[in-house]
Amino acid sequence: MGYIRAEDILPEEVIELIWQYVDGELLYIPRKGKKRCWGSRTGIRDSLKQRNDSIYAKYLQGTSIRQLANCYCLSEKSIQRIIRSYINQKEE
Numbered sequence: 259m260g261y262i263r264a265e266d267i268l269p270e271e272v273i274e275l276i277w278q279y280v281d282g283e284l285l286y287i288p289r290k291g292k293k294r295c296w297g298s299r300t301g302i303r304d305s306l307k308q309r310n311d312s313i314y315a316k317y318l319q320g321t322s323i324r325q326l327a328n329c330y331c332l333s334e335k336s337i338q339r340i341i342r343s344y345i346n347q348k349e350e
Contacts, residue, residue, distance in 0.1 A: 313337060314344045 261284070264273050276285070297303030313326055323341070327334045 310340045310344075313340050317341050 264276070268276075295303065297306070309330065313330060316326060316329075317323070317337075321329075323334050323337050326332075326337045330337070
């Protein structure tokens with residue numbers, strides 16, 4: 259995320275007011291309105307969901323956790339966590 263110089267977009271009075279609270283520090287101003295969910299802009303959330311669906315389907319077909327870890331370049335613990343999340347969803 260880049261930044262914009264306050265002098266380029268804010269009136270001098272607003273800058274003076276901000277200086278009373280923050281002088282020379284980086285200041286994050288959150289988006290106005292509804293926040294976006296993580297990964298919604300880049301599509302990574304959907305991509306990970308598809309990957310995890312595939313992992314769980316292969317697990318149900320008998321692929322071992324070690325094989326899945328090697329296939330997806332993840333740790334065995336990560337594969338276990340993904341599988342456990344699907345099992346917990348079914349129980350709810």
